[in-house]
Amino acid sequence: MPRIPLGWLAEHVDLPAGTTAEQLAADLVRVGLEEEALHPAAVTGPLVVGRVVERTPEPQKNGKTINWCRVDVGAHNEVAEDGSLRPRGIVCGAHNFDAGDLVVVALPGAVLPGPFPIASRKTYGHVSDGMICSTRELGLGDDHDGILVLSPADVVAEPGDDARELLGLGEEVLEINVTPDRGYCFSMRGVAREYGHATGASFRDPGLETDEDATPAAGGFPVELDDDAPVHGVPGCDRFVAQVVRGVRASAPSPAWMQRRLTQAGMRPISLAVDVTNYVMLDLGQPLHAYDLTQVAGPVVVRRARAGERLTTLDDVTRELDPEDLLITDSPAGAGRAGRVLGLAGVMGGAGSEVSEATTDLLLEGAHFDPVSVARTARRHRIASEAARRFERGVDPRLARVAVRRAAQLLVEHGGGTVEPALTDVDQTAPRRTIDLDLDLPARLVGVPYAPDDVVSTLRAIGCDVEPAGDRARVVAPSWRPDLVVPVDLVEEVARLRGYDEIPSTLPSAPAGRGLTPDQVARRAVAQALADAGWVEVLSYPFVGPHQLDALGLAADDDRRRALRLVNPLSDEQPTMRTFLLPTLLETVRRNVGRGLTDLALVETGLVTTPSGHETPAPRLPGGARPSDEALERLAAAVPPQPRHVAGVLTGMRERAGWWGAGRRADHTDAVAGALLVARTVGVDLVVAAGAVAPWHPGRAAELRLPDGTVVGHAGELHPRVVAALELPARAAAFELDLDAVLGARPGEPVQAVPVSSYPPAKEDIALVVDEQVPVGELLAAVRAGAEASSAGQILEELRVFDVYTGSQVGEGRKSVAFSLRLRAADRTLTAQEAVAVREAAVEEAHRRHGAVLRS
Incomplete structure (x- = not known):
């Protein structure tokens, strides 16, 4: 979720002085941006600028050399016996500073991130009256090789000035929750715009194209868009901007203010080239990538992956590429050398073209990628990158050139070098779609009498081009709002910006209908009967692993081990779908027992997956479009049977002891009674017979059959080895029934009431x-x-x-x-x-x- 430092946000919108993160959250929630968390100031207490007056090295017996320093902290200096102020004495172990340097000093009473309170203390034969701070100690980065020396070129400060304000460490940060259709709010630009909508504050758009940006580019680094297999009929890349910047100190540290903002936004500063691209992405919402120009041979080609291609990404993981993956490559095969894969488009770059310590020449990439293509690649390779998070929600296609220009300016400003005058801008973006809107539609759907003029002004406020024509209007959504495609999307925007509080709370009348199906009624009756009998209903995830089946003592050839394996499981330890309920229900029981709850009667009703082995392979469906009826039929044929089961587990005491008696421990008869209760509730008589199947005790288990002899479940005491493996209380019992089979055995005719006999028995x-x-x-x-x-x-x-x-x-x-x-x-x-x-x-x-x- 994006983090919003208030000082950074104020650069794009008029934020009133003294605004707190809590007030900002209250304003943003009015336009649909919910608060996720409030992050208080990183440092509290006195944190000031100090000037080192003296630095005296003092070797110690342990071989370490410390520095006894006198630091001028202005009005915070210590009072001498004659009433004058003198610099504070501070012990410091770093050696990357000298007399005359400006440093950051945490005085006694300050609390640094950790939390780490500062106090005067005696050490190395001196009383250290504060601490000279490093970047890491202030929470501004990971550099702990030496203390933070303030450069006069970057800051204007005097001893005693408030360093919290100077470094932004006193700022609160608001973390917000952004819904998938509002991807533009993953940037300061987007949130500032929404704050302006919520409060009427003046918004200054940093993402507007200049006349230079609108001019067609000529020359520049060669780029080709060659997507010959769009995943859903839409090109994977319709715009690619490339800019060469030479002579840059790419691996140098970024300026302190940029590192501070990146840290506040939840990102780790790395180097100038990486920090600049991340900063522009957080500011404008356009992901960028910087390549080491010496490692890229033109032209750059954007294409789909080929069979057998692999890529080692920036996280040092070698990945097998899928034909649907959209790639950034350099010179293609047949152009004198084999084409190399430089990165997964919109997701993550490759290690081969990574910016290194020796990099001085950069190729900046700013592109617009198809959200569906990026989302599928990110999920396929399990890469939750910041770039993918934005592209899969939709990025403004008019932003790429603006962002590249801004990044190049920052690189030159802080890393030297020059920007080549030639720029590449391959622009194949489609014209924005026109929406025909009935201006009365918002009032009809929302129930608030919005005037047509109000509708027009609201849509223009969010950036739409609106051409009214009588009671209708032609609306073109802004480039940063790809979610606005049909009239009801515009209706939602009108309701959101005019205020949800204006919408009356009216309960809808219940329409006439057929009510619940007989099976739904029966399932609810079963749940109610079990609850009335003291069972507690739970839900568990339907994913299991081999270790769970091993714990239940299932034989290697047990049919219940033949399970459907997921291509992309949530956990590699649980890659298959359950074939019966007990593995996941017993995991819930084990977790409760581990937390001290030993007297349990838990029950679950849920689907199981029982593949027969004859299912056809599932087709790969297109994204962004409705599949054909034939494809849906093939998909349905590929889905194995999923019957509904009901299972229960009992541990500990079934009846607790008290003044009413000694109580009673749950046993196998309670499990059998629970299964019979399920059947009796729906009007089915089960036959109870001896049965032996894992995970039940062979001598204390029952097989449950329908009157025609069909086995529909088992009940009884769990095997002692199972109880020991799961660390459950002794003599735990369980039952499981095929609920669909039981419901299918209900009598065809409704049960008829018979007169009650008045004769004696x-x-x-x-x-x-x-x-x-x-x-x-x-x-x-x-x-x-x-x-x-x-x-x-x-x-x-x-x-x-x-x-x-x-x-x-x-x-x-x-x-x-x-x-x-x-x-x-x-x-x-x-x-x-x-x-x-x-x-x-x-x-x-x-x-x-x-x-x-x-x-x-």
Whole structure:
């Protein structure tokens, strides 16, 4: 986000004296520029200019030599016993200054960046009453080889003057948030213009073309625009300005005022050539690049990359280039030598033509690149450069020549040398588009009665050329506003500058509609039911890495490892899309446990990606234009299935201890209950059977099936190795269901309410002894089937398990399962014989299926 030093902004707009960053933020927010942060003054307390009166070197026993100095700080000098003022005594370890030099002195009470408070202290046998400061100590750069000596040619100051004001260290800096359509506000020029709109302050545009800039250029360094493969039908470069500057001390340090402003704006000063291009970019909004002229052979050619080309960029990374990348190259192949790649157009230069210590001759580049092309290249190579940040939002195409001229002037002024009279300006920019605007449209859309004259004056204020003709107008947007392309864009500008506070707050009436779909209603019902049962819903990112699947104990051939890999993942450690929810949900649980929250019941509903391996490759769609229907169909065919799952994890206590009881730890039964709750909410009966699949415990896990036998999920206790790998509380449990499959199994007809019987129920209890390996769920299904098939008819109202017993009374390897049956008829009171018939039928079916016998 751009940082706005108030002193720099005041060069372009009349900023009232005493304006604070907070007041500036309040003014800018009225025109849509939101405050991101306020950065206070870098230095507080007394920071003054001092003149070194004496410098006495004193060798120390440790081999180091320090300087005992007397520094005249004007009215801040120390008071002698006779009442006179005498220079302060200060110990300094640097040696790049001498008596008579002007320096910056931090007096006791000052606080330097860090924060680093200054106080009088005894050191090396002296009382050092302050500190002579270096550039780095003042936060003005990284130079720490010596202290900052003020040049009389750069500053006019006397001992005792306020150095904070002199160096700009007392300035506040406002950081603002710029929306993607307002790229011109990534410059002092753009923000100053908006401040003028907000307050009516007089704005002085530093980016206006002069008569010289409007004159066609002849000669100069040869440049060719040869984009034979535009990515979306728009040339990647439609203007290229090149200027040669010779005899410049390119690697010399830039002036102190420029370094200060760059630092305030969040950029590190490097050298004169680099600092000048960065300064002009921050000031005007036009990115520039400086090449070492001796490393460039003409002509410069702007073209697309070819197969196999590589480039080592300024960050010392060698990059494999893509055919869509727009490049800056020198002499092309076939012109006597192989064409070299000099840089990624609008993104980053190459190391081969970088300005070095020996550079004296420069080639300045100022160009206009297509935003879509730059954005794709920057994202493809993961380069978030300042230039790309501006180009991808749109740069003023009329600014390149102005910016190059300004940069050349600064280089000559501070680095010597001469500007060659010949200039290259290859200008293929298209005429600005004309927008036909109904002058009543802003009033109709916004709801404020804007008069046509108000609309015209507002659009002219933002730089538009407006030709009214009755109730309509022909509008040409300014060159720095590429976002203004259709009438509604102009309506938004009218509303913004006339004031959002003028727009009435009126609630719109809800239009008639079809409401939620049945699936949406069902999903919301599931979320509500889980929340009512004490589950907390969370969301996690759908990206996973192999290490997360390894922690869950998935086998190498597990189908869930066959995941869709992203071309440009947010993190190289998580390059694939999840195939089930538990990897990302368990990461959320682990993070909560690590912060001391151990009693958890977290649930997530989300999409998973399950590639079958038969998907067709996705087509590469054009930018800036709607794809064809065929391309969209191919894109849809390339997208693998993405079913919606629901998963939950429980750790710690399910019921906390208190005066009401001892509490209860969550276990596998709670996970099964959570899954059954999901199914029951949408009217589906799941069959619970034993199942063993990672990451669950093989002996405490259940497989969840639809009545037709389709497996739709699992639930139970997590495997101890998984719990240990994720550092979760012992006996953690989880469930996961294919929610789409469950919803697809809902009955086709709506559930019909039945009359409540007024006849009394009959109750029967049975205890069945079976082998210990028989799942209780299967035994329950057998009892239900037998009871419902009895001769007494459909009178089973409720069936539940209320006890499971193992012990000597039932024999080794056996268990007793007790069931409670509640029977009721709709039209009569049941007889004892009817109740017994149901009981016997249930026992008989359980015996037939599992060899169950009544417990004696």
